[in-house]
Amino acid sequence: MSEIVKLQNVTKNYSLGKTTVRALRGVTLEITRGDFIAIVGPSGSGKTTLLNLMGCLDNPTSGTVLFEGEDISLLTRNRLAEIRSEKVGFVFQHFNLIPVLTAFENVEFPLLLKKLDKTERRKRVISALEKVGLKEKMERKPFELSGGEQQRVATARALAGNPDIVLADEPTGDLDSEMGGKVIQLMKNLNREGTTFVFSTHDPAIMKHASKVVKLHDGKIVNIES
């Protein structure tokens, strides 16, 4: 299977006032199509930074991030936006739903950039919401949904565009075990159809289904379990 994202000796530093935070220190990792990878590690170990780099949201301080063979450091802002629109789906830790839009419109939002007619778009949105069990609440706005429901809308939003890779930051963190299990099962089904998943998680249920578990500590990969 071909690789979709490849990180070679990647470092990422942030400036926090006068302090430099070394979020990643020489990470080398390959994500192959069809992977179902869990990235685990304590808070501040660099999990979110790693996901951001894989999703072309950020550039490395040094090293190379190749997305389908393209060095993301060399791409324009617009090209990176195109890659994210066409190939990447994000599930954020804090959902990040747009408060003025309904659940339906939030899921539809990334699809507006794709060349889909209205009927096809609607079909995809409803199908994604159905899969996360929220079709009945699709006209509700985020503040009318529970935390778990919002997380499921965020998941549906990431999946509706049929991305090549889904990057999910703690996707089951706010879900009860039953709903968490359903979401994992949904993702596993999509994974079987070819979608690649990378999670940052503390959830043992995800780790159990993962094809690889990458352990991070202080910005370094300390272990990869297959």
Added chain:
Amino acid sequence: MAHFFNLAWRNIQRNKRRTIITASAIVVGVTMMIFTNGLITGLLDRTITNSVELETGHIKVYALGYREKSDLIPTNIGITNYTEVLDLTDGVQGVNAVSPRIRAGGMLHIKEETTRVIINGITEQDLKVRDLKKRIIQGEYFTREDENVIIIGEPLADRLTIQLHDKVLLSCIASDGTPVSMSLTVKALFSTQFSSYDSTMVFLPLRKAQDMLKMDGITEIVVMIDNPEKVEDVTADIASTLQNKGYTYEVLHWEELAPELAQFAEMEKSMSFLFMSIVVIVAAIGILNTMLMAVYERIKEVGVMAAFGYKSQSILVLFMLEGLIIGVIGAVIGCILGLGITYYLSQVGMTFAGADVVEFMESHIYPRLSALDVVFPFFFAVTVTLLAALYPAYRASQLEPVEALRHV
């Protein structure tokens, strides 16, 4: 784009109070701009119309050299063969009416009272230019048979305690330099409501004025035209028509005859534009502030948009649309209010203090609007709003996605 509009429309409703306050500033700006435009247009229109009707006409024809000495109201620089000049002028395309006039300085005496006046010798043709008949408040206008009669203004009559049919003595220097005087009967009193005009102007039949001043000709021809917009063209046409017949007369239009009025009109328009620009720009600063707040509050959302592939241009357009919607709503309401207020005042009028600043300015003004008086403030406000939204929108579009997502 429809989706963007939908999103922008909902975004501006997030903080309704802030949106209403911001749009209100635009409403006030546009309303004031339209109302002031209406006021100035109404004021200038009436002032110019009055000046044209009572004093300058649209165009005047003088003998060469008269204008230079016009302050002295000379009677020895006149148009001698005026019948032909009148016919030639009347024949020019666009000319609606012509009136031969004599103007001279004089003194009016009654009993022991004396005052300076300006003598106006007119024919019945003058009614097509300056309808003195409709301004008569006592007595009657001249008839063809009238000879030793005079029409004077009501304030002048009051000041000198002159009654209708009283005999007055009019004296002046004739065109040959000799002093002359004549006893005349007051046939009518007029009022134009402009007190300085009514206190100085006296009217007598042209033939009588010619006799008294020992003149064969006249001092000026006043011309009214069909379309005042074409005054410069018609002025040039009259000048060339006369020149082709060998007459070298001075032909001047009202802006040249009353330059202070034209300057006043320009100044009023500039001042109002400056003042209103300040009002709209203050409103625009409100938009700028609102949009900066909106960007700051929604940094994380901008990050989400970027994460899902929205390009910088799209984010810029979204925030610009929000500013545009606030601007258009404010401008539309401002137009409706401005039109409403101006329409009401155009019916009832409004009293304007300090109307004596410029001659022929009326104290009761009826605002009037042209299409441009409404269209310009609308587009001005919308454009300024868009410019004000540009900087916050640009800032939003340039946010780094990952930084925006990390924003708390």
